[in-house]
Amino acid sequence: MRQLNVLAIDLAKTKFQVCKRTPGGQIVYNKMVSRAKLTELLATEKPSLVAMESCGGTHHWARYAKAQGHQVKAMSARKVKAFLQGHKTDANDAEAIAIAATQPQVKACRLLSKDEQCQQSILRIRELLVHQKVASTKQLRDLLLELNYPIPVGDSALNQAVPEILEEAENGLSSDFRAVLSEQWQHIKVLWRRLEEVERRLTHQASTDVICQRLQQLEGVGPVNAMSLKTVLNASEHFKNSRQAAACIGVTPVQHSSGGKERMGAISRLPGHKKLRSTLYEGAMAVIRQLAKREARTVKEQWLQQLIARRGKKVAAIALANKTVRTAYAMLKNNTDYQPVMLAA
Known part of the structure; x- marks a missing residue:
């Protein structure tokens, strides 16, 4: 790996900073290129060590670089920051990535295939829908509690209570609030349906994936945990x-630990x-x-x-x-x- 040139890429959306460094540490160039030029550069450069921080776009460019015959090392941004010299600029960032890539103690991050990224994306979408559902239903419960409508815990209780409140004509709610409440209730029901559909597809993915099937044999592991464990541990x-x-x-x-004395604490947050x-x-x-x-x-x-x-x-x-x-x-x-x-x- 040390005998290869290093192509360090400071990733972005449209403009990328690329630093080429020889095995001896000499900077050949450190320039900004467009997305199209980066694609061309990776295709024309001789096999090198392509280094980058693990951030948005890493997996795509890593797969593309590997397809062009390069070796790839993606690293945590926290690890790279220790090698930054001078002010934070794109050129200095790219040079820090090039230096960090040659350090054996800087561990590479995992790289995902496109299928693994798709499975991970389903989990992320489900996670967002769960947050939106919890936030929306909690706000609705709190607002109705202030209006003297305590609703028991659970989606079924909410599903029963809200239509009754909307149908009650003599409860003193203003017409504008009643209209907004009705629209928000429809929004929550859409969230429920979307979450149910995503979970159905997630369960189907886990049931047809051999690795997920094996992982679900473990105690406390369902489709969500099985797919997450597969994504993290498959490599x-x-x-x-x-x-x-x-x-x-x-x-x-x-x-x-210090001075030969081992001290074990709680898990880190x-x-x-x-x-x-x-x-x-x-x-x-x-x-x-x-x-x-x-x-x-x-x-x-x-x-x-x-x-x-x-x-x-x-x-x-x-x-x-x-x-x-x-x-x-x-x-x-x-x-x-x-x-x-x-x-x-």
């Missing part, structure tokens, strides 16, 4: 071991895949709620019950999420199915 060679995979998602404790960690936690809590109603059937469930007794449900849920990620990594790396160890009858 198993990206991680040295299962602990690195768990740390990438953010379900390992933060370490602050900053790094990692926050949404996947959140859904894994929700899935783990669902497993814990079900386990409270029956006896343990597997060795893992027995371990989970003992952990709940010692540390509580929330710590146990994070521990189960950690174990789920590690098991999923092993399944994808070894191409095996999940085989829980059953307790003796």
Whole structure:
């Protein structure tokens, strides 16, 4: 890799800064090019190490560069920033990317195929629809509560209450507010239908994908978690071991060790895949709620019950999420199915 020229690209939408650096560290050029010129440049340059920050457009340009015979290294912007010299300009950014790409300690980010990007995009759209639905229904509940209409929790209760409020002619609501309320109610119903359709397609994708089918054998893993785990862990060679995979998602404790003394803290709220960690936690809590109603059937469930007794449900849920990620990594790396160890009858 060190014997190749480095083509460092500071990505943007239409104007790209490209810095070409020799293996000896000499800058050949550092210029701004258009989108069409970048396509031409990657096609005409001899095989090089194409480096870029992991941001919008990274996966497309990485796939294109690989198709032209280049090696690709996409890096976290946080890692690249340490090599920035001088003020923040496009030229300095591109030069920092070129320097960072030659450092072996700067780890490359994962690159997704187009199919994986499509699956990830379905998850992102679903996530946005869920946020919009929650925000819209909460606002509607709060406004009606202020007007002395307390509505029980749940979409079914809201679906029953709002039409009754709109049909009640003697409730003193102004005509303008009644019209706006009706329009907002129609908007919420559209959100429900769109979310239901996206989840239907998501479930279909997970049911026809062999990897997602295997991952759904794990405790607390449904279509959403299965597709998310596949997207993050499918390139198993990206991680040295299962602990690195768990740390990438953010379900390992933060370490602050010095002087030979190891100090392990709580999980960090900053790094990692926050949404996947959140859904894994929700899935783990669902497993814990079900386990409270029956006896343990597997060795893992027995371990989970003992952990709940010692540390509580929330710590146990994070521990189960950690174990789920590690098991999923092993399944994808070894191409095996999940085989829980059953307790003796």
